[in-house]
Structures are given as structure tokens and as C-alpha cells.
Amino acid sequence: MRCAPPPDFRYVWLVPGPSFRALTLAAGTVGLSSLGLALGPETAAWSLTSGSLPIGLAVAGGAAFAVGLVRQIQRPRAPFGAREVNMAIVPWGVLVDPGAEARILRWSAIRKVEVEVKHTLRGGTPAIVSSVVTVQTEHDVLAGHAPGAVGLESLTVNLDAYTDEASRPLATDLEGMDALDEDGLGPVVGLLLRHAQELCSTSRGAARLHLPAGDYRRALLRAPGPETVAVLGRALAGDVPGAADPRPIAALCAALLGAQAVTPKLLRLSSSPHPIVAAVARAAALRLGVAPAKVGSIEEVDEFLFEEDRVIIARIAAGID
Known part of the structure; x- marks a missing residue:
């Protein structure tokens, strides 16, 4: 599975630009206002020098607006x-x-x-x-x-x-062979979490992860061994034979097992262009003790998640299975 380099941008804010017609109208309005200020009947009230001050103000105001107008004209125009x-x-x-x-x-x-x-x-x-x-x-x-x-x-x-x-379907195994049917059509994190819990607790999953047989909570009594870290690391890197994406379930397994050794890979996934991958990686990293300022908040991804997924991801980050 080949993965794109993670996006190197976080939040780029864009706004509409003023139309040239609006700029022209504004320029005309300021020009007329400046002329009125310079030549209006109240000139004497502004200065005893027969209007030199308001004329100066008018010139200064017009010059300031001209600078602003030039800056606007310097903006590239939309297609x-x-x-x-x-x-x-x-x-x-x-x-x-x-x-x-x-x-x-x-x-x-x-x-x-x-x-x-x-x-x-x-x-x-x-x-x-x-x-x-x-x-x-x-x-x-x-x-x-x-x-x-x-x-x-x-x-x-x-x-x-x-x-x-x-757009890649998410895997329910660490090899990327079994794809999740619901991917993209509805909440998926609850299903992925159940598959991760099975991997960490059943004899078959324990063999795949090189864990002692039994409940994964017993495995938490000691740090995962190098074989377990290697399996999780390959899945988090997408180095698997299947076409489905195993990174979310690998991140969940890492969180459940307390595999702090894979946190650098989780940090890399925190900006993945796949919102589920990014959100689950952030939740796993937070659960493993990474500072929120380093991994980024899960709320940044909220707009791209189903509500049910948001709730479950927040529970994972808080250490609640």
C-alpha cells in the first residue's frame, strides 16, 4: 500500500476578493469626498489659511486610498x-x-x-x-x-x-486483506474498535501480534515486545500485502496495548488526508501520553466525521474502551 506524503498545511483561510467595479466605485466616492472637503463652504472652519489644510487632508486621503487601491489591484484575479x-x-x-x-x-x-x-x-x-x-x-x-x-x-x-x-477502504485486519463494508457510508470506528479488541484478546490475534494468550489488559502489565512493535509499525506504515488500509486498526491496537514505541508513526498519521486515519491516530497518541499540542486536537477533524465516530474516538483518547 503506497501512501501520500502527509499534507504540510493545517488551516488555510480564504475570503472573497472585491470586484473591480466595487473598487472603481469606492475610488470615485473617495475622490468626490476629497474634492468636497477641499473646496466646500466650510473650508474656513478648518483653517485660517484659506483651505490649505483641507486640501492637504484631501491629498493625503486620496494618496492613502491610492495605495490601498494599488494593493487591491496587485491581487491576482479569480478565473x-x-x-x-x-x-x-x-x-x-x-x-x-x-x-x-x-x-x-x-x-x-x-x-x-x-x-x-x-x-x-x-x-x-x-x-x-x-x-x-x-x-x-x-x-x-x-x-x-x-x-x-x-x-x-x-x-x-x-x-x-x-x-x-x-478513498481507500479501511481494513479490519493488520494485513489489509479484509475491507470494512461500511467504510464511507456510515460510522466505522466502533466496528474497528471491536476488531482491534478481538485481535488483542483472542488466541488467533495474540499469535498475530506475538502476545501471550488472554485478555489484552493482562498484556498491559508489561510493554509490548519488539515483535509486537514491529507488526504494528509495519501496519501503521501501510507496509502490508492487502489493498485495504490497516492503519486505523493498528493505531487502535497500539492504544489498547500501550505501545508507546510506535508514537512517532502515530504522529506522522495525525495529518493523514484520510479523516478516520488522522482522528484515530490522534486519539491513540493522546491515550499513549503524547501532548495535545504536539499531535493536534481531534476536534480539528470533527467536520469530516460522523457523530458516533466522534464520540467513540473521544472515549478512546480518554482511555475509555
Whole structure:
């Protein structure tokens, strides 16, 4: 099983940009206001120098607005026909109009992501002053702006790989041979947890994990041996013969067995483009004692999870089976 490099971005906020018509109208309004200030009948009330102060204020105000207008014009324009919206790009997809009624776009719903930037020279060094990001789905083209660089180079290069990884069925075994039928259609973490508990407690599972036969709680009396850590490590890395993804069930087994030796692999999975993989890896790492600031909060993934999965994942992180 080949895995994409984890996304190197966490939360990219984008907003609609002002239209050129709006900028032109604003420029005209400020220009007329400045002229009125300079030549209006109340000029004497502003200064005893026959209007030199208001004229100066008008010039200064116009100059300040001109600077702002130039900055807006420096912004790259969204493609023709694109709908400009508020968006948040996270490792698991795109949230359109984030909030109570956010529209969720998983990677499988996104056909293309493009980034256009505007440069300027600062002290002779090129610098990005603004960016526009375009997200294309099967039926829609969305765009949003951000100041400076957005750091989405890995997304534009690896979008197809993220889509493949996020769409891969989840495994109920450590070899990736048995896929979960419910994957993507409903809550899955409860089923994965039951399979993990069976692996850790049955004689067959104990043999696969190189554990002593019996309840996994007895195995917690001592740290998992190197053979167990090696099996879990291979599954967490996706180094398995099957096509299904064994990483969530491996993370759950690691959490149940107290396998702290695999926490570096769990941290790597905490930003996986598959939301279940990321959320379960975070829960397992938290249960194994990793600081929340290091692994990230489970709540960051909430929008991409079913409510039942959220509850079970929170219980796993808290050490409640």
C-alpha cells in the first residue's frame, strides 16, 4: 500500500476578493469626498489659511486610498466564472462558508486546485503579496483570496494521491486483506474498535501480534515486545500485502496495548488526508501520553466525521474502551 506524503498545511483561510467595479466605485466616492472637503463652504472652519489644510487632508486621503487601491489591484484575479466564497482548506478537504452550515468537500469531490500569486520587490528581493486559490469540483468552480503565500504547493502536486488515500477502504485486519463494508457510508470506528479488541484478546490475534494468550489488559502489565512493535509499525506504515488500509486498526491496537514505541508513526498519521486515519491516530497518541499540542486536537477533524465516530474516538483518547 503506497501512501501520500502527509499534507504540510493545517488551516488555510480564504475570503472573497472585491470586484473591480466595487473598487472603481469606492475610488470615485473617495475622490468626490476629497474634492468636497477641499473646496466646500466650510473650508474656513478648518483653517485660517484659506483651505490649505483641507486640501492637504484631501491629498493625503486620496494618496492613502491610492495605495490601498494599488494593493487591491496587485491581487491576482479569480478565473472568469469562478464563485468567490469564504473557504478553509484543511488536510482532509475544503470547508466552504465555514460555520454551522458549512459545505464539506472531501478530496474525492475535488477535481483540481490551482494557486495564482502576485509578486513585488521588497528591497530588491521578490516577495509574494497575495494569492488566489481556485477549487474545481465536478459542478462548481470556487475561488478565495489570501494575503501573502498560502503554502499549498504540496496540495497542488499531491491532490490525486490524497484522493486515492482518502478513498481507500479501511481494513479490519493488520494485513489489509479484509475491507470494512461500511467504510464511507456510515460510522466505522466502533466496528474497528471491536476488531482491534478481538485481535488483542483472542488466541488467533495474540499469535498475530506475538502476545501471550488472554485478555489484552493482562498484556498491559508489561510493554509490548519488539515483535509486537514491529507488526504494528509495519501496519501503521501501510507496509502490508492487502489493498485495504490497516492503519486505523493498528493505531487502535497500539492504544489498547500501550505501545508507546510506535508514537512517532502515530504522529506522522495525525495529518493523514484520510479523516478516520488522522482522528484515530490522534486519539491513540493522546491515550499513549503524547501532548495535545504536539499531535493536534481531534476536534480539528470533527467536520469530516460522523457523530458516533466522534464520540467513540473521544472515549478512546480518554482511555475509555
